[in-house]
Amino acid sequence: xxxxxxxxxxxxxxxxxxxxxxxxxxxxxxxxxxxxxxxxxxxxxxxxxxxxxxxxxxxxxxxxxxxxxxxxxxxxxxxxxxxxxxxxxxxxxxxxxxxxxxxxxxxxxxxxxxxxxxxxxxxxxxxxxxxxxxxxxxxxxxxxxxxxxxxxxxxxxxxxxxxxxxxxxxxxxxxxxxxxxxxxxxxxxx
Numbered sequence: 001x002x003x004x005x006x007x008x009x010x011x012x013x014x015x016x017x018x019x020x021x022x023x024x025x026x027x028x029x030x031x032x033x034x035x036x037x038x039x040x041x042x043x044x045x046x047x048x049x050x051x052x053x054x055x056x057x058x059x060x061x062x063x064x065x066x067x068x069x070x071x072x073x074x075x076x077x078x079x080x081x082x083x084x085x086x087x088x089x090x091x092x093x094x095x096x097x098x099x100x101x102x103x104x105x106x107x108x109x110x111x112x113x114x115x116x117x118x119x120x121x122x123x124x125x126x127x128x129x130x131x132x133x134x135x136x137x138x139x140x141x142x143x144x145x146x147x148x149x150x151x152x153x154x155x156x157x158x159x160x161x162x163x164x165x166x167x168x169x170x171x172x173x174x175x176x177x178x179x180x181x182x183x184x185x186x187x188x189x190x
Contacts, residue, residue: 019082019176020089021075022102026122027129027170029137034163037104038084038111042119050123058124069121069172070097076118076172079179084108089176098173114179121172129170136162 024033031040061068068074072093088103115122126133139158147155 014177017177018091019080019085019178020091021072021093021098021173021175022089022100023070023098023171024102024174025166025170026076026172026174027125027133027166029133029140032109033102033104034166035109037102037108038080038113040078040115040122041112042115042122044114048119050120054120055124055127058120062124069125070099071173072098072175074121074173075175076121077116077175077177078113078118079116079177080113081111081180082178083180084111084113085176101171102174102176116177118172118174125170125172129166132162132165132170136166 024037026033026040028034031042032038033040084105084107086103086105088100090098090100136159139155139162143152143155
């Protein structure tokens with residue numbers, strides 16, 4: 001069997017396991033789409049170390065050509081239980097930017113999904129939005145007995161503002177694969 005034929009068969013098999021495409025906030029303090037989705041576990045399926053040269057290339061491409069975070073060609077590949085997705089996923093590949101967000105079920109938080117490919121893109125976004133993620137983590141932290149009602153209101157306002165910034169800017173298109181359909185799907189996606 002030729003290499004090309006084997007690649008085509010693998011691609012066709014993967015298509016039967018693909019759930020679809022949707023946007024998620026990948027620069028989230030707890031790696032879980034700002035608390036709405038499962039935790040994105042990284043570096044287990046594609047355990048290459050993060051190479052700063054690749055991060056710099058993504059950054060220079062971003063400066064030169066804009067952020068390609070909504071295009072299929074640059075989608076982060078993730079395996080997830082289909083039961084954690086409520087909707088918002090587009091199965092067909094389309095031209096242009098995606099605008100649809102993954103809608104998670106209520107039981108998705110606390111669950112896990114696996115990043116199969118895209119660790120460098122996630123690291124780039126985490127670096128780019130490190131300050132906002134840090135501020136959000138601090139604002140969501142425990143208060144003190146000295147917090148006044150005004151301080152609590154300011155903290156709540158900060159949380160809302162920071163989540164809006166991250167939800168608007170720290171997003172990336174993910175290509176979701178059903179981890180429950182085939183035991184080797186995680187290996188194939190890599």
